[in-house]
Structure formats: C-alpha cells, structure tokens
Amino acid sequence: MSGTENPRATVLIADDSDPNREILTEFLRRENYTVVSAEDGEQALTCFRQGRVDLALLDVMMPRLTGFEVCKTLKSNPETRLIPVVLVTGLSQTQDRVRGIDCGADDFLSKPVVKEELLARVRSLLRLKHFTDELENAETVLFSLALSIEAKDPYTGGHCDRLSKYSVTLAERLGLKEELRVALRRAGVIHDIGKLAVPEHILLKPGPLSPEEWLIMKQHPVLGERICSPLKSFRHVLPIIRHHHEKLDGTGYPDGLKGEKIPLTARILTTVDIYDALTTERPYREALSSEEAFATLREEVTRGWWDPDLVNELEAALTAGEPAFLKGAL
Numbered sequence: 001m002s003g004t005e006n007p008r009a010t011v012l013i014a015d016d017s018d019p020n021r022e023i024l025t026e027f028l029r030r031e032n033y034t035v036v037s038a039e040d041g042e043q044a045l046t047c048f049r050q051g052r053v054d055l056a057l058l059d060v061m062m063p064r065l066t067g068f069e070v071c072k073t074l075k076s077n078p079e080t081r082l083i084p085v086v087l088v089t090g091l092s093q094t095q096d097r098v099r100g101i102d103c104g105a106d107d108f109l110s111k112p113v114v115k116e117e118l119l120a121r122v123r124s125l126l127r128l129k130h131f132t133d134e135l136e137n138a139e140t141v142l143f144s145l146a147l148s149i150e151a152k153d154p155y156t157g158g159h160c161d162r163l164s165k166y167s168v169t170l171a172e173r174l175g176l177k178e179e180l181r182v183a184l185r186r187a188g189v190i191h192d193i194g195k196l197a198v199p200e201h202i203l204l205k206p207g208p209l210s211p212e213e214w215l216i217m218k219q220h221p222v223l224g225e226r227i228c229s230p231l232k233s234f235r236h237v238l239p240i241i242r243h244h245h246e247k248l249d250g251t252g253y254p255d256g257l258k259g260e261k262i263p264l265t266a267r268i269l270t271t272v273d274i275y276d277a278l279t280t281e282r283p284y285r286e287a288l289s290s291e292e293a294f295a296t297l298r299e300e301v302t303r304g305w306w307d308p309d310l311v312n313e314l315e316a317a318l319t320a321g322e323p324a325f326l327k328g329a330l
C-alpha cells in the first residue's frame with residue numbers, strides 16, 4: 001500500500017517548531033495524507049480527543065507535555081494504544097530512544113528528517129494499523145452479538161459490564177499479567193456468545209429446563225469457543241469461554257475439569273458470574289444482598305463447587321470498595 005492508495009489516513013504532527021511542522025506537512029500532503037498539526041503536547045492530546053488520528057509523529061522536546069509524556073498517555077489508554085506513534089529525536093540520542101521504547105513508541109525518526117525515510121515509516125506503520133483496524137472490526141462485531149444476547153433478557157441488564165469490572169479487579173489483586181487482565185475484560189462480555197445458538201424458548205424459559213433442553217444449553221461454552229476461535233487475539237479468552245461453567249469437584253461442564261485443571265482465569269469469571277447472578281433480581285426471586293450472596297457462595301464452596309480463595313478475594317475487593325473507577329475499552 002502506498003500513500004496514494006490510502007489517501008484518507010490522518011497523520012498528526014506535533015512539533016513546537018513552525019519550520020519543522022511545515023516541512024513534514026508538505027512531505028505528507030504531497031502523498032495525499034490528511035495532516036493535523038499541534039504546537040505542543042497538550043494540543044496533540046486534544047487532537048486525539050477531537051477526531052480520528054491514524055498515526056502520530058511526535059517531537060520529543062515540546063512545551064507543556066513532551067513527546068514521551070504524550071506517547072505514554074496514548075499507550076496507556078485502551079482507546080488509543082493501537083495508534084502508531086513515531087518519536088522524532090535528535091541524531092544519535094540513544095537515551096531518548098531507550099526512554100521512547102519504555103513509553104511504548106512504535107518507531108523513531110532522526111532529525112533532520114529524510115523524506116524517503118519518513119514516508120517509508122509512515123507507509124509501513126499505517127499498513128499495520130490497517131490490519132489492527134480490521135481485527136478490531138471483527139472483535140466489535142463479536143461484542144455487539146454478545147451484548148445482543150444480554151439485551152434479550154431483561155433480568156441481566158449490565159451483567160456483562162459488571163462481570164468485566166469484577167473479574168479485572170480480581171485479576172489485579174492477584175497480580176495477573178496484562179494479557180490475562182485484558183482477556184478477562186473481554187471474556188466478561190463475550191463468555192456467553194455461544195447462547196446465540198440456543199433457541200429462545202430454552203434461553204428465556206422461566207421454569208426449570210428439561211433434561212433435553214439442558215443438553216442444548218450446556219453446549220454454549222463449546223459453541224462460544226468455536227465462534228471466537230478464528231481470532232488469534234482471543235487466544236487467552238477461549239479457555240475462559242470454554243470453562244466458565246466448570247466446578248472444582250468436576251461436576252461442571254463441558255469437560256468436567258477438576259480443581260486447578262480449570263484455568264485460573266475461568267475460575268475468576270465463574271466466581272464473579274455466580275456472585276452477580278445471585279445479587280441480581282430474577283423472575284423467580286428477589287436479588288440477594290451481598291452478605292446473603294457470599295453466604296450462598298460459601299455454602300457452595302463446602303460442596304466443592306467454587307474456589308474458596310477467589311470467593312474470599314472477591315469479598316475483600318468489594319469490602320474495600322473496588323472495583324472503583326475501572327475504565328477502558330474492551
């Protein structure tokens with residue numbers, strides 16, 4: 001893909017020097033890129049908030065916020081972290097580059113910027129961005145489908161969102177690495193996507209299911225895993241989807257896994273799923289209070305169903321007022 005094949009890509013140039021901005025703008029406009037420019041770091045962040053930016057070229061030394069600070073802010077926000085950032089640094093400033101890598105920069109350009117090098121970097125990073133956007137589109141479709149299942153059932157409003165927040169809170173308390181926290185956030189929304197294949201008369205049946213209906217219902221973790229399996233970015237989400245109905249004593253489904261054979265991430269989602277179900281109103285009962293829900297969970301722990309450490313951890317988190325201000329896109 002050349003610049004002329006992707007004329008709508010928008011490149012942000014942030015530099016406090018007028019001549020530098022003008023030169024870079026000229027190079028990019030000739031290749032039909034849309035250019036927005038900022039004179040300092042604060043303005044650069046405003047540009048991101050105001051509209052679509054596909055790639056950012058940030059001068060390192062800028063007033064108000066430096067290129068490092070802007071880069072760090074962008075890379076720590078789930079909504080902007082996939083936008084490629086190129087830091088423009090002075091010649092051979094190794095320390096700048098090390099710091100830039102720490103801040104999450106995708107690439108570097110040395111001053112004075114050479115036109116051919118600039119255009120090659122921009123082309124290559126935008127190609128990558130294009131693939132990331134495609135992937136995000138596929139994920140967005142899956143999330144919308146998952147939320148459409150939730151929307152069918154008036155008693156589960158907000159369930160997915162709460163699950164994401166509770167499970168990420170637990171994951172943080174347990175010190176799980178970033179990729180597993182992200183997987184849990186996604187799984188909170190998407191874990192029941194296999195219910196798409198369950199007929200509505202079973203899905204929304206107010207009374208108990210017949211044994212045949214149960215057989216169909218119990219397929220949903222397997223079907224969900226199959227629906228999401230083509231997405232490589234979901235590889236840590238798949239085990240959560242498949243195993244979110246397992247029980248520690250092996251009486252759960254679909255695989256009857258026991259104890260620690262059930263992935264920790266799946267056990268986390270199960271714990272918060274049960275807690276949320278208990279504390280939400282159902283057609284056949286009122287919502288339980290938090291204390292009542294934990295009493296029920298503990299009783300079921302003694303039956304060998306749930307992970308006692310995770311139940312304790314969830315109670316401790318909620319007692320401490322978490323999850324508080326959990327933000328972020330899925």
Ligand SMILES: [Fe+2]
Nearest residue numbers: 191192244245
């Ligand atoms: Fe489920």
